[in-house]
Amino acid sequence: MPWTAQTTAEHVISVSEAISAFPQGATAGEIAAFLDLNQNQAEAALEMAVELTLLKLNGAKFLVRSSLCKFLFGPDQNVKSTVLRVVLEAFPPFITFRERWLSTADFAKAANQTAQIHTLTLHRDSVKDTLINLATFARVFQTTGGGQYEMADKAASNPLAALAQACGDLASAEQRVRTQLGPDASNAVAKNDVIDPLVNAILRCVQPGGARDAVVASANAVESFLYAEGNTLGLAVANAPGINAKLALFKNAHHLPDKLIKIGNYIGHVRNAADHGIDAEIGVTWSVQDSTGVEYSFVSCSFIANVYGHLHGVKGRI
DSSP: OOOOSOOOHHHHHHHHHHHTTOTTOBOHHHHHHHHTOOHHHHHHHHHHHHHTTSEEEETTEEEEOOGGGGGGSSSOHHHHHHHHHHHHTTOHHHHHHHHHHHHHSOHHHHHHHHHHHTTOOSOHHHHHHHHHHHHHHTTSEEEEETTEEEETTSSSOOHHHHHHHHOOSHHHHHHHHHHHHHHHHHHHSOIIIIIHHHHHHHHHTTSTTOHHHHHHHHHHHHHHHHHHHHHHTTOOGGGOOSHHHHHHHHHHTTOSOHHHHHHHHHHHHHHHHHHSOEETTTTEEOOOOHHHHHHHHHHHHHHHHHHHHHHTTOOSOO
16 A cells, blocks of 8 residues: 555554454554544554555455564563664665665755655655654654754664564564565575575574574575576576586576676675685684674575566666
8 A cells, every 4th residue: 555644653553553452453443443543643554554564454454464563562662663663674765765865964855855766645744754753763863953863873783783683583584584585586485495594594693603604594595596596597506516606607698797796706705704614715714793694694685686686577676
């Protein structure tokens, strides 16, 4: 459903939590009565909750879509902020809004450009006010007073690590992986060989000492993906051990452009450093930083998504 109305983070969280109390789903009118909101407030919040993939609409009834909704019960605002940040970081209009704000230093311009890019019919002031409210609640932005804002974690934390940390259970991590892959790739790749290792990587990359395991799991997913796609294309992938050897087959057969090949080479070389013991060139085993484990897991998801897109008709995406 399209985003057409201004809302607030508090209302979005409230309706998402409330829907969980209705196993068979509920209409906007039922939720308005349940939360003592007016009809317009309930409809706007439900609309945004669907946009953020927390809820889904089936006929006239709204139902829970994301397992993250189960974290919305209780008074812990930190948990609610984290849930909102996880879904907000995957919401295309917000990603654009933040990028345009960082580029223009002007929220009004950023909102107008976001509305144009995403063909939103909502007035730019409503786009601005809604996204600022959501981002402040999610602790992506923080106010500095006088209507001014800054990035809340611009010098402190890795936003990818915040996302990964929020995926504390299997279902949430799988949703995050599928969001990173996008609908086309996530519906096409093998769950056992691609999705599950990526989920394992997301769960491991924020655990103490888990960076190396995250790299290995992500790399296994990438290699399995390349094997499946290469096999479909008739490439001799069974005779090409490792990620870089398989990528060479794609390059030689002109199936992938050089830029995607080189991104894949990064994945292959980091995997080799993490998984092959002492490096003869330097005489020691490479250590794997926590930040590398996090970033590598997300880059692997993006690489799979973009290679799948290129092989299936979506060119020039990175």
